[in-house]
Amino acid sequence: KAGVTQTPRYLIKTRGQQVTLSCSPISGHRSVSWYQQTPGQGLQFLFEYFSETQRNKGNFPGRFSGRQFSNSRSEMNVSTLELGDSALYLCASSLQAATNEKLFFGSGTQLSVL
Amino acid sequence: GDSVTQMEGPVTLSEEAFLTINCTYTATGYPSLFWYVQYPGEGLQLLLKATKADDKGSNKGFEATYRKETTSFHLEKGSVQVSDSAVYFCALRVSRDDKIIFGKGTRLHILP
Numbered sequence: 001k002a003g004v005t006q007t008p009r010y011l012i013k014t015r016g017q018q019v020t021l022s023c024s025p026i027s028g029h030r031s032v033s034w035y036q037q038t039p040g041q042g043l044q045f046l047f048e049y050f051s052e053t054q055r056n057k058g059n060f061p062g063r064f065s066g067r068q069f070s071n072s073r074s075e076m077n078v079s080t081l082e083l084g085d086s087a088l089y090l091c092a093s094s095l096q097a098a099t100n101e102k103l104f105f106g107s108g109t110q111l112s113v114l
Numbered sequence: 115g116d117s118v119t120q121m122e123g124p125v126t127l128s129e130e131a132f133l134t135i136n137c138t139y140t141a142t143g144y145p146s147l148f149w150y151v152q153y154p155g156e157g158l159q160l161l162l163k164a165t166k167a168d169d170k171g172s173n174k175g176f177e178a179t180y181r182k183e184t185t186s187f188h189l190e191k192g193s194v195q196v197s198d199s200a201v202y203f204c205a206l207r208v209s210r211d212d213k214i215i216f217g218k219g220t221r222l223h224i225l226p
Binding site for chain 2: 004033035040041042043044045048055056058090092097102103104105106107108
């Protein structure tokens, strides 16, 4: 059974550009959550999608958005990139909504903003 | 707001040493508590969890007990191995909004 797949693995952008990251959850999983990981702040919750609907949202500006498709694949978009957006972006999936079930994480997309 | 505080790393130990990584939390209500581990170049994996007070989660020789009176969920292992070198994250989930909140992580180095 394939794990959570995130693409691309690495990404380099410049300030002001926008970027789209992709996440394919484990087959059958309907919930996808996104996290930003930085050395200083650790993991910070961005949002969770369940059955194509945003179920939860963290405290990030509106430049960060996401969506989920009918096959549960999810994309995250960051517009007008800032230097501080450089981070590892992790996606996690679970069968149902992210409750006490364990989250299955992908290896992440390392975004560098120059 | 809800939060998780972990001891700062890195923590460096010799093989077969006893490990404790401290974790305390602040939350309204009765959260579920988790430890996740991130090996180099990989995503996080659930290590263990506890869903109510006095529960003990255990896996791969690691243990953590949910202590409501001290709002703590310290991770312990009696004899660490080089392969335990990783970053360890303590996390909580409050049923009020189902968000899972992670601590900043503690990097563990085990020397042979």
